[in-house]
Amino acid sequence: MYTIGKLSKNTGVTVRTLDYYDEIGLINPSSKTDGGHRLYNEDDVMRLERVLALKYMGFSLEQIKDIVNSSTSTWQQSIQQQLEMIRREQERLKMLEQALTGVSFSIEFEGEINWSIIFNIIQLYQQDVEDIFQQYKDYLNNDEMRKIIEMDAQMSKEDMKEWMEAISDIKNNLEIDPGSEKAQHLVKRWLNQVEKMFGNDEELLGDMWNALQNLKEGIVFYPMDKDVIHFIERVFLTKEELK
Amino acid sequence: MYTIGKLSKNTGVTVRTLDYYDEIGLINPSSKTDGGHRLYNEDDVMRLERVLALKYMGFSLEQIKDIVNSSTSTWQQSIQQQLEMIRREQERLKMLEQALTGVSFSIEFEGEINWSIIFNIIQLYQQDVEDIFQQYKDYLNNDEMRKIIEMDAQMSKEDMKEWMEAISDIKNNLEIDPGSEKAQHLVKRWLNQVEKMFGNDEELLGDMWNALQNLKEGIVFYPMDKDVIHFIERVFLTKEELK
DNA sequence: ATTGAATCACACGTAACGTGTTGTTTTATA
DNA sequence: TATAAAACAACACGTTACGTGTGATTCAAT
Numbered sequence: 334m335y336t337i338g339k340l341s342k343n344t345g346v347t348v349r350t351l352d353y354y355d356e357i358g359l360i361n362p363s364s365k366t367d368g369g370h371r372l373y374n375e376d377d378v379m380r381l382e383r384v385l386a387l388k389y390m391g392f393s394l395e396q397i398k399d400i401v402n403s404s405t406s407t408w409q410q411s412i413q414q415q416l417e418m419i420r421r422e423q424e425r426l427k428m429l430e431q432a433l434t435g436v437s438f439s440i441e442f443e444g445e446i447n448w449s450i451i452f453n454i455i456q457l458y459q460q461d462v463e464d465i466f467q468q469y470k471d472y473l474n475n476d477e478m479r480k481i482i483e484m485d486a487q488m489s490k491e492d493m494k495e496w497m498e499a500i501s502d503i504k505n506n507l508e509i510d511p512g513s514e515k516a517q518h519l520v521k522r523w524l525n526q527v528e529k530m531f532g533n534d535e536e537l538l539g540d541m542w543n544a545l546q547n548l549k550e551g552i553v554f555y556p557m558d559k560d561v562i563h564f565i566e567r568v569f570l571t572k573e574e575l576k
Numbered sequence: 577m578y579t580i581g582k583l584s585k586n587t588g589v590t591v592r593t594l595d596y597y598d599e600i601g602l603i604n605p606s607s608k609t610d611g612g613h614r615l616y617n618e619d620d621v622m623r624l625e626r627v628l629a630l631k632y633m634g635f636s637l638e639q640i641k642d643i644v645n646s647s648t649s650t651w652q653q654s655i656q657q658q659l660e661m662i663r664r665e666q667e668r669l670k671m672l673e674q675a676l677t678g679v680s681f682s683i684e685f686e687g688e689i690n691w692s693i694i695f696n697i698i699q700l701y702q703q704d705v706e707d708i709f710q711q712y713k714d715y716l717n718n719d720e721m722r723k724i725i726e727m728d729a730q731m732s733k734e735d736m737k738e739w740m741e742a743i744s745d746i747k748n749n750l751e752i753d754p755g756s757e758k759a760q761h762l763v764k765r766w767l768n769q770v771e772k773m774f775g776n777d778e779e780l781l782g783d784m785w786n787a788l789q790n791l792k793e794g795i796v797f798y799p800m801d802k803d804v805i806h807f808i809e810r811v812f813l814t815k816e817e818l819k
Numbered sequence: 820a821t822t823g824a825a826t827c828a829c830a831c832g833t834a835a836c837g838t839g840t841t842g843t844t845t846t847a848t849a
Numbered sequence: 850t851a852t853a854a855a856a857c858a859a860c861a862c863g864t865t866a867c868g869t870g871t872g873a874t875t876c877a878a879t
Contacts, residue, residue: 579856579857580856580857580858581855581856581857591856591857595857595858595859599859611857611858612857612858612859613856613857613858614857614858
């Protein structure tokens with residue numbers, strides 16, 4: 334049995350907050366002293382733990398009240414739920430890290446800033462990964478999305494650097510003849526990176542290429558932009574002709 | 577140049593929020609149309625990015641105003657700062673994940689909930705990683721702390737499970753004779769886990785053991801509690817005697 | 820029994836916007 | 850180039866999740 338002060342000390346939650354939670358009926362202490370002082374038992378503490386976890390996940394107290402009241406889920410279930418949310422948050426942070434690393438490299442290599450990725454970073458700072466990938470839903474199925482997110486998360490700083498350099502090289506040579514040796518070389522280098530990242534899942538590659546052509550540049554294939562994509566396309570077409 | 581609507585669409589930040597940021601002088605658009613409509617340029621976008629990053633870090637808008645106005649940091653510096661904080665947040669989430677996984681296993685193995693670790697999780701939900709480790713500062717130096725954090729993060733689900741099982745086994749046999757075969761076996765199993773996790777850095781092990789004896793159970797060495805520690809101690813002492 | 824600390828109930832204050840309204844400006848279309 | 854539709858500005862009021870008092874009451878330790 335904990336008084337409100339002891340509970341506050343143990344959890345770091347202020348007395349006023351517990352007071353408020355009692356007031357709105359979120360956590361009513363299971364018993365009281367004769368004088369009216371609140372006494373919290375272990376079930377109450379359990380409830381508080383869940384409330385704080387859910388709050389951390391961004392739910393409103395009103396929503397939390399619904400969740401903790403309605404779901405008859407056991408501890409195991411709610412822990413699993415929390416674990417899933419934490420993993421999603423980690424995914425988001427991983428993407429943020431990638432994006433920020435990308436910006437850093439782009440400033441370093443190109444001396445300029447890719448605005449579309451800045452916009453994506455801003456979005457990532459306030460929204461869920463799922464929401465941001467929503468725009469890709471028309472071109473990629475769920476399975477492909479998963480693969481791409483995972484691939485993105487597993488990309489190391491070095492991979493990122495090579496990827497950036499390969500594309501940066503293309504960007505700096507957009508005007509050269511698509512049939513030239515150099516053009517072929519640049520695209521070959523790019524292809525190597527693609528293969529390194531995505532393996533040789535032909536279907537995934539196809540869908541991604543399709544998505545690339547239809548979408549404005551975004552976080553996933555950063556820093557590929559329209560110019561780069563069109564250059565690669567022209568080189569491919571020239572090759573086809575040669576055959 | 578972006579109108580407030582375009583900027584909102586690109587970033588996912590609502591018009592009202594941008595309106596508010598303008599109102600409190602946090603982000604004033606660098607120019608306006610003759611009619612008074614706001615126009616945001618690229619510098620404004622970068623400022624917004626920084627503001628949201630700082631907001632994510634938990635600063636109030638008032639604090640953020642001070643920070644972005646006073647500090648003359650370059651974008652590279654800002655990005656690097658953001659990267660560092662994102663990595664720290666990932667560390668914290670990793671610990672949270674470990675802790676929750678631990679609770680899950682402990683419920684599975686022991687059928688009951690360990691309250692001290694629940695309290696620790698609540699604190700993790702609210703605090704910085706550094707704060708959590710503060711209490712260990714008296715017993716471990718900075719280098720050792722780093723090692724432990726890293727170890728904690730790298731522990732796989734399977735490692736966690738084995739660790740939990742080893743300790744759980746001890747917990748269920750606290751009353752047996754410290755000199756018995758079984759006791760020796762239990763501690764040996766525990767020692768194996770320790771070695772697997774920490775290698776054979778004698779100094780680190782010594783300091784940790786010292787910390788363990790002086791601190792109330794905490795999240796780092798979860799789920800070792802006083803009972804388990806004393807049991808292991810008794811077994812060791814018995815062994816010494818035999819020699 | 821006393822007294823200092825803890826608690827209660829209540830009130831007002833605050834941050835960071837959301838939501839709604841009205842009048843004005845911009846943009847798209849005919 | 851006229852006009853309707855869309856976007857925007859400026860203002861007001863509402864909301865969430867508490868913080869910060871305040872005086873009265875209860876609890877815990879001496």
